[in-house]
Each structure stands twice: as structure tokens, then as C-alpha cells.
Amino acid sequence: MVEKKVTWLELFYDILFVAAVSKATHVLLHADHGVIPIEYLVKFVLIFIPIWWGWVGQTLFINRFGQDIFIHRILIILQLLFVLIMTASLSPNFDQYYIPFFVGYIGSRALTAIQYLMVHKSKAAHQQSTASYLGTYFLIGILISACSLFFDSWIRYVILYMGIAVDIILPLVGRRHLVKTPIHTPHLFERFALFTLILLGESVISILSVMQFSNWDLPSILFVAFTSLLVIAIWWQYFDNIETKVSKEIQTAGQTIIYGHLFIYLSMSMIAASIQLLYQEKLNYPFMLIFVFGSVLLYFLSTSLVFHLYRHKHLRLRPFHLAVLLGILGCFITFDLIYHVPNYAIIGEIMVFFIAYAKLTT
Numbered sequence: 001m002v003e004k005k006v007t008w009l010e011l012f013y014d015i016l017f018v019a020a021v022s023k024a025t026h027v028l029l030h031a032d033h034g035v036i037p038i039e040y041l042v043k044f045v046l047i048f049i050p051i052w053w054g055w056v057g058q059t060l061f062i063n064r065f066g067q068d069i070f071i072h073r074i075l076i077i078l079q080l081l082f083v084l085i086m087t088a089s090l091s092p093n094f095d096q097y098y099i100p101f102f103v104g105y106i107g108s109r110a111l112t113a114i115q116y117l118m119v120h121k122s123k124a125a126h127q128q129s130t131a132s133y134l135g136t137y138f139l140i141g142i143l144i145s146a147c148s149l150f151f152d153s154w155i156r157y158v159i160l161y162m163g164i165a166v167d168i169i170l171p172l173v174g175r176r177h178l179v180k181t182p183i184h185t186p187h188l189f190e191r192f193a194l195f196t197l198i199l200l201g202e203s204v205i206s207i208l209s210v211m212q213f214s215n216w217d218l219p220s221i222l223f224v225a226f227t228s229l230l231v232i233a234i235w236w237q238y239f240d241n242i243e244t245k246v247s248k249e250i251q252t253a254g255q256t257i258i259y260g261h262l263f264i265y266l267s268m269s270m271i272a273a274s275i276q277l278l279y280q281e282k283l284n285y286p287f288m289l290i291f292v293f294g295s296v297l298l299y300f301l302s303t304s305l306v307f308h309l310y311r312h313k314h315l316r317l318r319p320f321h322l323a324v325l326l327g328i329l330g331c332f333i334t335f336d337l338i339y340h341v342p343n344y345a346i347i348g349e350i351m352v353f354f355i356a357y358a359k360l361t362t
Contacts, residue, residue: 004187006194007068009076010059016083017055018198021269023090024048025202028273030092034284036277036291043092046161048269050105051090052262053168054083057112057138059191060258063184065119065131075111082107094157102149102160106142109167113138126180133177134170141167175253183254185247185310192261193242199265202272203231210279223344226351227275233354234268238303240362246310256309263302270295278343285340293333296350300325300357307361321360328353 027044028036058079066072086104089097116135119128145163148156171178207227214220274292277283283291308316332349335341 004063004184006187006190007062009068009073010062010191011194013058013076013080013083014055014194014198016080016087017051017195018201020051020083020087020090021198021202021265022205023087024051025269025272027092028270029276029282031277031282034282035287036283040092043094044269045266046157047090047092048266049168049262050086050164052265053164054086054105054108055195056258057109059188060183060254061112061115063188063191063254064181065116065123065127071118072115075115079108079111082111098156102145106145109138109142113142130177130181133174137170137174138167141165141170171253172255172259175255178253178255182251183257185250185252185254188254188257189242189246189248189310192257193239195261196238196264196268199268199272200231200235202269203227203234203275206272206275207231209276213280219342219344223279223347226344226348230347230351230354233351233358234271234299237354237358237361240358241303241307241311245312245315245362246307247312250310256306260302260306263298264306267295267299267302271299275347278347281343286337289333289336289346292346292350293329296353297329300329317361325353325357325360328356 024044024047027040027047030036030040058076082104084104085100086108089100089104091097094101113135116131116138119131119135123131141163143163144166145160148159148163151159207224210220210227211224214224270291274295278288278292304317304322311317332353336346336349
């Protein structure tokens with residue numbers, strides 16, 4: 001497989017998504033009467049998906065067809081401007097910022113579609129076929145979303161996200177077109193790992209927030225210490241797998257990596273929010289346990305799926321290992337439901353789980 005390196009422009013492109021991810025995570029901090037209202041949970045997902053898909057769109061184009069040439073640089077720079085507009089408009093108050101969000105997101109996606117349609121005719125026939133399919137059918141999703149401008153109230157959001165859904169589903173439907181031009185596996189894993197660092201940074205920001213409000217008594221010190229070890233264990237588990245456990249020679253359409261990471265990223269945002277909510281005790285006890293352990297379970301299941309399919313066969317987890325890890329989580333949450341434990345104990349349990357997860361998988 002020909003080596004493909006991440007360019008400096010790709011890294012610069014990622015920087016703009018730091019603020020977008022932070023805004024999405026902040027939506028989860030809206031606690032009311034001890035719970036996160038369903039409205040904000042839904043808004044968190046609805047805000048996060050366009051961020052993820054906007055980033056994925058450009059990343060996959062570069063992975064399959066990107067060249068560090070003048071015209072590609074210009075188109076990416078133009079996308080950066082649209083991403084800035086989209087990021088500035090991200091808010092739970094959709095109505096107030098709908099137009100700038102629409103312009104930012106659709107502008108970015110339209111440029112990605114144009115890039116696919118501009119793939120040079122000198123490319124191999126299978127590459128032209130893949131690029132033509134993606135460029136043409138992405139325009140369909142864009143046109144559906146554009147129809148939302150003719151409606152008002154909740155109907156326009158339904159139409160907007162119908163277009164986004166079509167955009168996301170079309171690569172799955174047209175998988176036979178994509179396998180003709182498989183992804184560059186090492187480059188794609190590296191790109192998703194770099195975006196994972198952005199999500200991990202949200203947990204670091206949450207630790208800093210906790211430290212600002214800390215009284216530096218024993219419970220606070222334990223909470224900060226356990227949380228720091230938790231973040232280190234997540235880093236160790238994820239990046240050691242990326243570096244040494246997965247096969248970079250497997251050539252596929254990459255859809256397990258792409259769609260699996262949506263759930264990895266959602267869970268990491270939820271874990272980052274959990275740190276602050278847990279320390280500030282904004283949630284009632286049962287809801288807090290469900291949200292915290294649910295976030296961890298989502299991370300565990302999604303990373304297990306992604307890495308299992310790309311691991312070297314002799315390094316794959318056995319059902320016994322999965323049962324042990326699920327048993328650890330089950331024992332912790334059962335104990336916590338029976339006995340009311342302090343917040344530092346809960347974060348300590350999560351820390352123990354991630355240390356065990358890192359140990360068993362690396």
C-alpha cells in the first residue's frame with residue numbers, strides 16, 4: 001500500500017472542529033431538576049451529527065482522492081470559512097441561528113461534492129466511478145436539505161435532517177461502488193485518531209473546570225486524581241490499539257471505522273460532560289448513574305466493534321474478555337444502586353473499568 005501522510009492543512013482543518021465539539025458537549029451541561037431534559041439530549045445529537053459528518057466528508061475525500069495541490073488547497077480553505085460559519089451558529093436555540101448554520105453546513109458539504117465531481121479523468125475507471133457516485137448522490141442530500149428553506153417551524157428541521165440522513169445513508173447503500181476504491185487504512189485510522197484527541201481534550205477541559213471549583217479537600221483531590229487516571233487509561237486503550245493491534249493492511253470501504261467512530265465520539269463527549277456534572281452534583285442520583293455508566297458502556301461497545309474487525313486475528317478479544325468487562329460494569333452499577341456512594345467513588349469505579357479495559361486490550 002502506497003504511504004499517505006496527513007498534511008499540515010488537514011491538521012489545520014481539524015483545529016476548527018475543536019470549538020464545534022466543545023459547543024456540542026456544552027449542550028449536555030444543561031441540567032434541570034436533577035436531569036438532562038430529553039430536549040437537550042436530542043439537541044446534543046442533532047448538533048453533533050453534522051459536525052461529525054462534515055468532518056468525515058472532507059476526510060474521506062482526501063483519503064481516497066486528495067492531493068496537496070493548489071486547487072485542492074483553495075477548496076479546503078473555502079470549506080474552512082463555511083465551517084467557521086457553522087461553528088459560530090451552533091446553539092440549542094436552533095431558530096435564531098438556523099440560516100447561518102444552514103449556510104455553513106450546506107456550503108461545506110457542497111464543496112465536498114464538487115471536489116468529488118472534479119476528480120480528474122486521468123484517474124482509473126473504478127476511481128472515477130466511485131467519485132462520480134459520491135459527488136452526484138451527495139448533491140441529492142444537499143438539495144433535500146435546501147428545501148427546508150421553504151418551510152417554517154419544526155417542519156424545516158425535519159427536512160434539513162432528512163437531507164443529512166440521506167447524505168449519511170447513501171454510502172451504505174452504495175457500498176458496491178466504494179469497495180472498488182478502498183480506503184487507505186493507515187491514513188484513515190490516523191485521521192480518526194487525531195479527531196479522537198480533540199474529544200479527549202474535552203475531558204481534560206472538564207478536569208480543569210473541576211480543579212477551578214475544587215475546595216481541595218480529600219474528596220476533591222480523589223475526584224481529580226481518579227479522573228486524571230481515567231483519561232490516561234482511555235488514551236492508553238485507544239491509541240495503543242491504533243498503534244500496535246490493528247492491521248493496517250486490511251482494505252475495505254472503511255464504513256465500520258467511519259460509522260463506529262460516531263458512537264465513540266458521542267460517548268467521549270458524554271464522558272467529558274459527566275465529569276463536570278458528577279463533580280457539581282447537578283443530577284439526581286439514579287439519572288446520574290444511568291448517564292455516566294451509559295456513556296461508558298457506549299464507548300466500550302463501539303470501540304470493541306471497531307477494533308475487533310480490524311485487529312490481527314490472534315489479538316482479537318474473546319467472548320470471555322467481553323463478559324469480564326461487562327461483568328465489572330454490571331457489578332459497579334448494581335452496587336451503586338444498592339448503596340449511595342459519593343461522586344469520587346463513582347469516578348473511581350469508572351477509572352478501574354478503563355484501566356482493566358486498557359490492560360485486557362493492549
